[in-house]
Structure formats: structure tokens, C-alpha cells
Amino acid sequence: MSELTVESRDAGEVVLLYPKGFINAHTVRLFEGALQNAISLQRFKIVVNCSSLVYIASAGLGAMMGAIEEIRSNGGDLRLASLNETVQNIFDILGFNHLYRTYASEAEAIASFGPAPGAASGA
Amino acid sequence: MSELTVESRDAGEVVLLYPKGFINAHTVRLFEGALQNAISLQRFKIVVNCSSLVYIASAGLGAMMGAIEEIRSNGGDLRLASLNETVQNIFDILGFNHLYRTYASEAEAIASFGPAPGAASGA
Amino acid sequence: MSNAPSRPRGRTKPTLLVSLPSETAYLGLVREMTKRMAELAGFSEPVAEKLALAVDEAATNVIEHAYKGAADREVDMRFEDRGPDFRVELVDTGQMVDPRAVPHVDIDKFVTERRTGGLGMHLMEKIMDSVTFRRSARRNVCALVKHKEGEGTSRG
């Protein structure tokens, strides 16, 4: 049974994370690991695509809180895309919308980091 | 909470039933009601489209067994379309494949009843 | 294996105990719990779904036969991950089941004779490795066991 999987992909300078399933205190290590992995690779522009994230308990929000300081102090950010209603709702309850930028689509979240250096010269 | 809904549609002489969700001893009355309704309207050519049927316990199979005699003795039949793997499996365990004809698609199940009288003249 | 009163001895993994009202409205919960416990015990999803069906059938029988449909009684369930075995017990205080009185379905006859009863028991026996009924201390205990090593070669 895999209650959670987290895939990771590159989109230029941006790292995309795809948590799929349920983040609770049991599965959160996997999500935390994916965040820490990006950080250890010095990849600080992170988009979490939440389109397949069904559920997130406070443990998952804590994992983001635990990483955000380091991410931002290195000129990066953690931004969220495609939250479903349940997850959006949890964010709202906690006032996380003041803390994290969320976007309706992955493309918008990626674009929010500005044009990639490669893209500018390659046009 | 609706664990089961059963829609009914007409396709010429054939009645299509769309059980959606879970058929168990709690929800089976609804399925039984849909079968009995078709029978009471003298509609004996019945296709149960199982594409949204997630689960069927013996109560649901019992409901079909309870109706099949009357359906067949009136020149009709109860045929099944688009069973998912779980449901197909339950059928196999019980040897129901000897009792009921199953089809990969709804169109095939409808066609198995032969051309509708209207269709033949309308061509 | 089934002479344990109710607590098993030794290194049995922790157990889930559930006590629920004898209402068919709870059968969906029984199905979900069983599926999840089977997955936690290591069964693949398709097998876990079949185990959930067997336990649904057993719980349905307790409600419909042992309690004759009375909705104000209690069904106690125990899920155990016993190393090589996944074991589910259902306990009721209703009418006694005489295992010899329970009709065994001959599925070929079934097909020709078109009976409607007996399907649940047949499913339970096809899916599980063992299905036993016993009476102890005025309670009926139905025990369903599935061996883990047989998972891949499950008949069901």
C-alpha cells in the first residue's frame, strides 16, 4: 500500500514535486525527504504540484515550515500549484495563504519564478 | 452519503441500468428496485452497465438471481457490460459467467439483443 | 490454530478491536477497515479487496441471521496480523450457528437450480483459507483466516 508517493522533475531552474496521495504523520518523511533533497542539491526554486495531493495533515505543513527558512534565505521559494478544495481549505484555516504563494496551475507557478536564464538566450 | 446510485435509461427496446458505487446488503434494495421497476414496466431486455460499479457483495448477486427467472420467462435477459476487474473476479469465483452473458462494452451488450424493430425499418 | 479464547498468546502483532452496531449501514466501514488492515498485513490491493468482501459477507450474516435483522445489537471484530496468517474474528451474542446446518453450495447445482441463498458462505470459503464457526460463553465466533504465502496463488 502506498499512501503517498512523491515524484520530482526539473523544469529549468525550477524543481517540481508531485506528492500523490495522503500526507500525514506516517507518510510525511517521504515528503520531507523530497524537500531536503532539492535543498541539498542547491535547488531552491520549488513548486509543489498538489493536483494529486488528496489530503495534508499538520505534519505536512510542518515539513514545509521546517524548510522554508533555508529555501528563502538562499534566494528561492516554495510555491504551490493546483490545490484541490480540501487542501486549499486546510491552508485557509491555518492562514497559510499569507505564508505561501499558490497558483491555479503548474505553468503559472513555474512562470512566477521569472524566465529561466537559458530560456532568455535560447529564444 | 450515497454509497450507491442506480440510473436507468432507454436504448430502444433495451433498458440500461447504471449502478454507481457499492452494492452490499445495505444498498441492495436500490438495485433490486431498479430491476423490479424494469420488470413491472414489462421491459425484459436489460443491460446492467457495470463501468461505475466498484463492488458487489452476494446480496447484489442474489438480487439478480431473484429476478432472472421472470425476465427470461418473458423472452428477455439480463446482460452485463464493462465489468471492472474486482467485479469480474467475484463473478468468476461464483461461476456466474455460466449464468450471465457479459460484454466488454455497453454497445456490444445492447447489440447482442439483436436489431431493434424500429432500427430495422428506419434504415 | 483456533482454540485461543480470544487473546492470542505470544508475539502476535498488535490487534485492532472494533465494536459496532448490528446495522447494515456499517457494512461499508467493515469493508474499508478490512481492506486497510489486509493491506497493512502485506496483501496486495486486489487480494485485500477480496478479503474485504469475505468479511463483509460474514458481518452481513451476523446481522441478518444471528441477529435476525435487529439493529440494536453489537458485533465485535478483531483483526490480527499473526505473522504467516491474517485472521479476522467476528463475535456476536445472537442465535447460535450450527455449522453442519449451514448448507454448502454446489455451484453447479446452484447454476442449474438458480437458488438465491448460500452465495455469501460460498464466497467466504472460496476467498479465505479457513472459515470456522464456534460457540463459546454464549457467543458465536466466526473466524476467517488467510495465509500470506498463498497470496499470489489465491484461488479467489
Added chain:
Amino acid sequence: MSNAPSRPRGRTKPTLLVSLPSETAYLGLVREMTKRMAELAGFSEPVAEKLALAVDEAATNVIEHAYKGAADREVDMRFEDRGPDFRVELVDTGQMVDPRAVPHVDIDKFVTERRTGGLGMHLMEKIMDSVTFRRSARRNVCALVKHKEGEGTSRG
């Protein structure tokens, strides 16, 4: 039915009792059970999902704080549909909780100070109408209550 001591008196609807190991592996089951029990009590699916989150948080706290992560203890849960109230109790035999010692999160400070703890408690309180802790007979009881009439106007 049963004269079990743990049964509440009166016309309270039948109750679901669950006893599970103090392992985070069971949190998914806790979530599913709560969602289903909330739906059976009449809450809409979105509200039932929030109630499931609150109970997940409470169970997580029992495992992580009361039992300090020990996986071999027991968490007892009771779900009750008390007419106007949906009530879930979690009982543990672990470390005592002093409700006054539990830090209340000021979400605005939280945002500026970027703490990581306290989120679970905050969610529970936002979602439920009442969250109480009490100690009785060496057991900790955490009771979560949601009024049904408030469903439509749920703050969460």
C-alpha cells in the same frame, strides 16, 4: 444488548468502539473511519473530511506526545452520534496532558515567527466546536465535539 461498563446511558445512538495500536501506520484507518462515521451522522462530505483531519491530529498527538512514539501501546476510540452532537473520544494511558501547558497558537505570530509546532492543536480547535482534555483513572481522554446544526456555518 450488552451491559458493558463503557457504554453511555440513555438514548445515545449506538456507538463505534475501536482499539488500535499506537502506530502512525494506523492513522489512515483513523481518518477513513472518522470520515465514514461523520457521514453516517449526517455531515456532508467536505465537513466529514475536516472532522477526519481533526481526529487524525488528535490521534497523532496521542502517539507522538502521550506515548512519545512508542508503537506498542493502545489508543481507544469511541465515536458517538449523540443527536445534536457528533462526538469522538480518544483514550490513552500515556503521559498526562496538562491542557494549560498546551501552547495556544496565535496564527498571526505563527506566520511571522514561523514556528513548526502547534499547528495540529490549532486545526483541531478551528474544526471542532469543542476540544477538551481530561484525566480520569490514569487515562487521558481527549474529547472532540461537533454540533450538527453548525455544519453549514462551519468555520473550518
